[in-house]
Amino acid sequence: MKEALKLGVAGLGTVGRGVFKIISDQAADIRERTGREVTISAVCARDRSADRGIDVSGVEWFDDAAALATSDTVDIYVELIGGEEGIARASVEAALNAGKHVVTANKALLAVHGNELAALAEENGVALNFEAAVAGGIPIVKAVRESIMGNRIKHVFGIMNGTCNYILTTMEREGRSFEDVLSDAQDLGYAEADPTFDVGGFDTAHKLALLTSLAFGTQVSFKDIYIEGIEKVTAQDLASASDLGFKIKLLGVALDTGHGIEQRVHPTMVPADSPIADVHGVFNAVALRGDQVGDVMLEGRGAGEGPTATAVVADVLDIARGFIMPPFGRPTSSLVPYKRAGMRAHEGGYYIAMDVHDRPGAVAAIAQRMAEQQISLESIIQKPLMAGGREESVEKPDTMPVVLITHDTLEQSVKAALGQIEEDGHIARTPRMIRIEKL
Amino acid sequence: MKEALKLGVAGLGTVGRGVFKIISDQAADIRERTGREVTISAVCARDRSADRGIDVSGVEWFDDAAALATSDTVDIYVELIGGEEGIARASVEAALNAGKHVVTANKALLAVHGNELAALAEENGVALNFEAAVAGGIPIVKAVRESIMGNRIKHVFGIMNGTCNYILTTMEREGRSFEDVLSDAQDLGYAEADPTFDVGGFDTAHKLALLTSLAFGTQVSFKDIYIEGIEKVTAQDLASASDLGFKIKLLGVALDTGHGIEQRVHPTMVPADSPIADVHGVFNAVALRGDQVGDVMLEGRGAGEGPTATAVVADVLDIARGFIMPPFGRPTSSLVPYKRAGMRAHEGGYYIAMDVHDRPGAVAAIAQRMAEQQISLESIIQKPLMAGGREESVEKPDTMPVVLITHDTLEQSVKAALGQIEEDGHIARTPRMIRIEKL
Numbered sequence: 001m002k003e004a005l006k007l008g009v010a011g012l013g014t015v016g017r018g019v020f021k022i023i024s025d026q027a028a029d030i031r032e033r034t035g036r037e038v039t040i041s042a043v044c045a046r047d048r049s050a051d052r053g054i055d056v057s058g059v060e061w062f063d064d065a066a067a068l069a070t071s072d073t074v075d076i077y078v079e080l081i082g083g084e085e086g087i088a089r090a091s092v093e094a095a096l097n098a099g100k101h102v103v104t105a106n107k108a109l110l111a112v113h114g115n116e117l118a119a120l121a122e123e124n125g126v127a128l129n130f131e132a133a134v135a136g137g138i139p140i141v142k143a144v145r146e147s148i149m150g151n152r153i154k155h156v157f158g159i160m161n162g163t164c165n166y167i168l169t170t171m172e173r174e175g176r177s178f179e180d181v182l183s184d185a186q187d188l189g190y191a192e193a194d195p196t197f198d199v200g201g202f203d204t205a206h207k208l209a210l211l212t213s214l215a216f217g218t219q220v221s222f223k224d225i226y227i228e229g230i231e232k233v234t235a236q237d238l239a240s241a242s243d244l245g246f247k248i249k250l251l252g253v254a255l256d257t258g259h260g261i262e263q264r265v266h267p268t269m270v271p272a273d274s275p276i277a278d279v280h281g282v283f284n285a286v287a288l289r290g291d292q293v294g295d296v297m298l299e300g301r302g303a304g305e306g307p308t309a310t311a312v313v314a315d316v317l318d319i320a321r322g323f324i325m326p327p328f329g330r331p332t333s334s335l336v337p338y339k340r341a342g343m344r345a346h347e348g349g350y351y352i353a354m355d356v357h358d359r360p361g362a363v364a365a366i367a368q369r370m371a372e373q374q375i376s377l378e379s380i381i382q383k384p385l386m387a388g389g390r391e392e393s394v395e396k397p398d399t400m401p402v403v404l405i406t407h408d409t410l411e412q413s414v415k416a417a418l419g420q421i422e423e424d425g426h427i428a429r430t431p432r433m434i435r436i437e438k439l
Numbered sequence: 440m441k442e443a444l445k446l447g448v449a450g451l452g453t454v455g456r457g458v459f460k461i462i463s464d465q466a467a468d469i470r471e472r473t474g475r476e477v478t479i480s481a482v483c484a485r486d487r488s489a490d491r492g493i494d495v496s497g498v499e500w501f502d503d504a505a506a507l508a509t510s511d512t513v514d515i516y517v518e519l520i521g522g523e524e525g526i527a528r529a530s531v532e533a534a535l536n537a538g539k540h541v542v543t544a545n546k547a548l549l550a551v552h553g554n555e556l557a558a559l560a561e562e563n564g565v566a567l568n569f570e571a572a573v574a575g576g577i578p579i580v581k582a583v584r585e586s587i588m589g590n591r592i593k594h595v596f597g598i599m600n601g602t603c604n605y606i607l608t609t610m611e612r613e614g615r616s617f618e619d620v621l622s623d624a625q626d627l628g629y630a631e632a633d634p635t636f637d638v639g640g641f642d643t644a645h646k647l648a649l650l651t652s653l654a655f656g657t658q659v660s661f662k663d664i665y666i667e668g669i670e671k672v673t674a675q676d677l678a679s680a681s682d683l684g685f686k687i688k689l690l691g692v693a694l695d696t697g698h699g700i701e702q703r704v705h706p707t708m709v710p711a712d713s714p715i716a717d718v719h720g721v722f723n724a725v726a727l728r729g730d731q732v733g734d735v736m737l738e739g740r741g742a743g744e745g746p747t748a749t750a751v752v753a754d755v756l757d758i759a760r761g762f763i764m765p766p767f768g769r770p771t772s773s774l775v776p777y778k779r780a781g782m783r784a785h786e787g788g789y790y791i792a793m794d795v796h797d798r799p800g801a802v803a804a805i806a807q808r809m810a811e812q813q814i815s816l817e818s819i820i821q822k823p824l825m826a827g828g829r830e831e832s833v834e835k836p837d838t839m840p841v842v843l844i845t846h847d848t849l850e851q852s853v854k855a856a857l858g859q860i861e862e863d864g865h866i867a868r869t870p871r872m873i874r875i876e877k878l
Contacts, residue, residue, distance in 0.1 A: 022589035022731060030589065032769050131586070137732040139578075139586030147570070147578030150461035150469065150752040217468075275738060278717045292461060292745035293576040299714060299736045306731035313589040323762045330471050 004037035005320050006073055008100075010065040010091060011080030012045035012052055015105055015132070018309025019078065020054045023316075030313075034320040044068040069095035076101040076319055078312060084108040096120045096128065101324075103315040105132035105308055111206035114213065114220035115335070118327040128327040129315035134207045135160050135284045137307025138300040139314065144214040144288070145329040151290030153215040155439055157253040158286035159279050160207040162302045163191045163198040164230050164250040166282045168267075172238040172247070178231060190282065200229035201250060201265040208252030208263060213328045213335065215254060215288065216261050220328075221338035228266035232432055237353055240381070240403050241269050241434075246351075247277040248434060255439075260341030269351050269436040289439070346411040349378065349436035352418070355399040355428040362426040363402060369420045370404070373413040378405040399428045405436070443476035444759050445512055447539075449504040449530060450519030451484035451491055454544055454571070457748025458517065459493045462755075469752075473759040483507040508534035515540040515758055517751060523547040535559040535567065540763075542754040544571035544747055550645035553652065553659035554774070557766040567766040568754035573646045574599050574723045576746025577739040578753065583653040583727070584768040590729030592654040594878055596692040597725035598718050599646040601741045602630045602637040603669050603689040605721045607706075611677040611686070617670060629721060639668035640689060640704040647691030647702060652767045652774065654693060654727065655700050659767075660777035667705035671871055676792055679820070679842050680708050680873075685790075686716040687873060694878075699780030708790050708875040728878070785850040788817065788875035791857070794838040794867040801865040802841060808859045809843070812852040817844040838867045844875070 007023070009016050023030070023040055030038050044062040062068035069077040069091040077095035079102060081088040088109055095102050096117065104110070110117065110130055121128035131141045135158065144156070159165050163185060170181045182199065185191035197203050209222040230250050241248050246269040255262045270277050275297050279285040284302030289295050301307040318324075328335060356362050363382065370377060381403040406414065418431050446462070448455050462469070462479055469477050481499040501507035508516040508530040516534035518541060520527040527548055534541050535556065543549070549556065549569055560567035570580040574597065583595070598604050602624060609620045621638065624630035636642050648661040669689050680687050685708040694701045709716050714736050718724040723741030728734050740746040757763075767774060795801050802821065809816060820842040845853065857870050 018731070026589040032773050033588070035770075137735060139582050139735075142581065142586050143578050146757065147581050147750075147753045149472070149749060149756050150465040151749055275717060278714060290745075290749065292457070293749040294740045294743075294746055296576060296578075296737070296739035299738070301733045301735075304733075306729075307733055310588060310590055310729065310732040311586075314586045317588050318585065321762070321764060323760070325760060331474075334471050 002036045004039055006039055006041035006075045007078050007316065008042040008044070008068045008071060008074030008076070009040055009078045009080065010044040010068055011082070012043060013080065014305045015308045015312065016045070016080045017052050017054055018305035019080070019312050022309055022313050030317065030320075034317055036320045038316060038320055041073045042068050042071055065091040066094045069100060070098040074100060076103055076316060078316070079104040079106055080312070082106055082108065084112040089113060092117060093120065096124050096126060099124050099126060101127040101319050103127075103129045103312055103319070105130070105312060107133040107203070107206035107210065111209040111220060111222040114210065114327070115332065119332040122326055122332055127319050127324045129318065130210065130327070131315050132308045132311035134210050135286055136300070136302040136304065137310050138284055138286060138298045138302065139311070140211070140286045140298050141214065142314070143296070143298060144211065145325070148288065148290050148293055148296065151292045153256070154289045154291065155253065155255040156211050156215045156286065156288040157251050157276075157439055158211070159249050159276065159284050160252055160286065160302060161198050161204045161250060162282035162284060163195065164204070165279065165284070166190050167199065168230060168233065168238070168248055168250065169280045171233070171235050172242065175235050175239065177235055178233060199231055201227045204250060204252045205265045208254060208265060211252070211286070212254040212261060212263055216256060217328075217330060217335055218261055218338040219335045221263070224263060224338060224340045226264040226266070230267050233267050233434070234432070236401065237351070237432060237434065240353065241351065242272070244405065245272050246270060246436070247272050249276060249279070251276075251437065253437065253439070257341040260339040262341040262346065264346070267434050269434050271438055287439070346435070347408055349408055350406045350414050351434040351436060352404040352406070352414070352431050354402050354421070354431040356402045357426055357428060358398050358400050365424060365426055366402070366421050369417045369424070370406070373417040375409045375413055375417060376407045378407050380404055441475045443478055445478055445480035445514045446517050446755065447481040447483070447507045447510060447513035447515070448479055448517045448519065449483040449507055450521070451482060452519065453744045454747045454751065455482075455484070455519045456491050456493055457744035458519070458751050459495075461748055461752050469756065473756055475759045477755060477759055480512045481507050481510055504530040505533045508539060509537040513539060515542055515755060517755070518543040518545055519751070521545055521547065523551040528552060531556060532559065535563050535565060538563050538565055540566040540758045542566075542568045542751055542758070544569070544751060546572040546642070546645035546649065550648040550659060550661040553649065553766070554771065558771040561765055561771055566758050566763045568757065569649065569766070570754050571747045571750035573649050574725055575739070575741040575743065576749050577723055577725060577737045577741065578750070579650070579725045579737050580653065581753070582735070582737060583650065584764065587727065587729050587732055587735065590731045592695070593728045593730065594692065594694040595650050595654045595725065595727040596690050596715070596878055597650070598688055598715065598723050599691055599725065599741060600637050600643045600689060601721035601723060602634065603643070604718065604723070605629050606638065607669060607672065607677070607687055607689065608719050610672070610674050611681065614674050614678065616674055617672060638670055640666045643689060643691040644704045647693060647704060650691070650725070651693040651700060651702050655695060656769055656774055657700055657777040658774045660702070663702060663777060663779045665703040665705070669706050672706050672873070673871070675840065676790070676871060676873065679792065680790065681711070683844065684711050685709060685875070686711050688715060688718070690715075690876065692876065692878070696780040699778040701780040701785065703785075706873050708873050710877060726878070785874070786847055788847055789845045789853050790873040790875060791843040791845070791853070791870050793841050793860070793870040795841045796865055796867060797837050797839050804863060804865055805841070805860050808856045808863065809845070812856040814848045814852055814856060815846045817846050819843055
């Protein structure tokens, strides 16, 4: 049998604890599968005395993650600290420079510094694996990097933030407002005290940046992602969507437009009978279309101790078996610069919800503005149908809710029309616009 | 760059053609990903002159697959002939004995001879990869073999035959009989002239046998699978299921009962709001539950040129990268003998549909027989609700349809009760029984 493979784990929060448990409990199975002993030789965490329900007595303790990362007693550095800068970045760089393999769950770090870190891993002939960074327990990194081969990928999209999906699912089911459900989610531990990172779409965008590179062979380019969160979605929008045969999901979408890759994160109306529409609660799902394989979707838990630890362990075992490949599936030098396809050119249908002042000619004037931008309307609903109990008081005494569904059109046309409609003074507040995707 | 990797492809039907196209069209991408040239050096097919829409002019032609499999010009033998015996088996054995890697889409061969062939591959230090054998373009073999690590798997189940799923989906949507929809499916090319292999559940069972070994580390044991096809499912059953909040799917299920692994293929009632219930038409899906990762489901196309060829190419590229592992994820010598958990002990709810003679006391007598076997009933429906146009003439003038839904009970109790009910003479023909799963 080969020499034992020694892990140094930095960060003993939820995921670190999960990794610790699996590596101890499943030692025999892991040895059988890989032909090697895999052990945790060193750990690093903030508080040495905290009770984590795991026995770290035989394990070397480091106070400094960078020292752990470069220690002679470590073959693989498992970075579970998080954050795009600071000690997480420094320790990963140190590990790669020291010729250590790295396994990380840190999407922010890779979304921002992925190109440089991947190049550094290759220079040093080591792995930089990150299955746990995208959609937790769903093996989507491996699927795109190793399974969907020989395909030109047309698009990849997904529900990659359980907090957002829980909030949207609950708002729809119970007809409650965003603020109300968010507050519950915070009490239940599904949302952070500062929820911006999740509900603002940033976490989804980090994951999307990595998926885009894997799927399209482009350099990671987080800064080019259009990001819109779920904060403005109302229970009325969800009810109207439902009446029209749609669900609203926060999607990360990367799509080959033929003249660049469009990357965007925003609330999206998807047909109620599409597989992604049925992904409820904290579950995640990632779907892609290849020119050969057609549509493939993977669904599962995107976060939590067991799912994320499972992904970390899978990455470790690939290394134990000697399966090392470039982080994004091809040499970093051959990743092509990301060429942004502008959102303004995005073509599709739109859902537009407005509070219109209740006076003669207002709706006609609005329809006229849309027509001037060559936007044709699939439907105008002046009194959106709403299931009992779902109504939300967005109406002011003198306004009525109007919902427009457009046929496929350009985003710039919609923005232009809405700008004029606001200027005309027929509506009480900024309209809400949700893109419709029939991917 | 390493030496070119040369494929010998036996069988140039739909899948072979697809593999040929991908290997030619995506040569540059494949070289970039693996650092190696991958080429098709030799082929073998029945008819040398057939027009397949691919250019085989530069490729060596063999009339004998076994000669191709052992040729010096071949590094990987790609077996796309099919069938559990004959030349498929002989050529795969010859290839492995000659130290050639094998990639195959042949589920029958592996379901029946998988243990011996896996051992042979290991003895010779070569790969025996079979992603294409289970659910076509869905990367479930890789997911179970490499991604769901460190988990005790509780169950794995799936819709793994597109023909059956197409038939059941269409029967439900259109309220038509099995025979009627099957005939259409044959005209559309979704079903074979002799459909027994698909609709009888045997194809699903072949795939299940492989999944079971991957998931539970047991020796392949196709012969121990309980198999029941979809031939007896009626449009009335589908309508009744729908009214009760269920869908009927042909599932292959492997489940750790704690005292052995239960393997079975049969029509199954699944809750309408479960992810597997939403898998429509020719799509396949495989779901599993791990003690760490929770529920994971993969959905996609289970057959056809592009999806199956994608899986074959992925297997080839793993070999090109030098990623070789035992066929079932662990050394064949450590696979434990399959210990059958008897179906008679299966515990769950049951749907039972009967044509009861319309005379006083018949239903009471039936209910009494169930009670004698300690079976408690969740509902008795004497006139199943059916949507307009869905009724099928299963009623005889003097009988009425009665549907029973039981609470969890043992299969042997249900069988005993139904035997007695038939003997009592209250029903016009053998009752239809469908197992309910809430996995």
